[in-house]
Amino acid sequence: MSTEPVPSPTGEVSAADIALTSASAELKLVGDAIGELQSRLERANAQMNQVTAVRTTELEIGRLFMEAQRFTDSALARLEGQIQEVLNEAGARARQIVHEAEQEAEAIRQEARRTLTGPDEAAAEGSPSGAHTPTT
Secondary structure, eight states, X not given: OOOSOOOOTTSOOOHXXXXXXXXXXXXXXXXXXXXXXXXXXXXXXXXXXXXXXXXXXXXXXXXXXXXXXXXXXXXXXXXXXXXXXXXXXXXXXXXXXXXXXXXXXXXXXXXXXXXXXXXXXXXXXHSSSOOOOOOO
């Protein structure tokens, strides 16, 4: 489609033809501008979608880090509880071993006293009144 006005058979160009040609040229410029704006809008939308995807990803990563932190805190708390339980059991077992060793040491001391003092004195020590019991 030509944008030049068409001269009449007399060679004159009417004002209507000039206005039509000018309007046609303006419409073409407007159409081109609209096409360019639509192209820019599509690019802007694509970039906005990318930004939105990045933000969503960042939020998801942040949420995952928070969940990992809660899991780690919970696991550490459980582990600390288990360690405390093991330490308590080890302490109780150690006290039991010391008590048994003390009892065994006392039994060995008593046996040694009996051996060193003789059977009569050991029997006297073993009697409730501490008196010497005669042997027959």
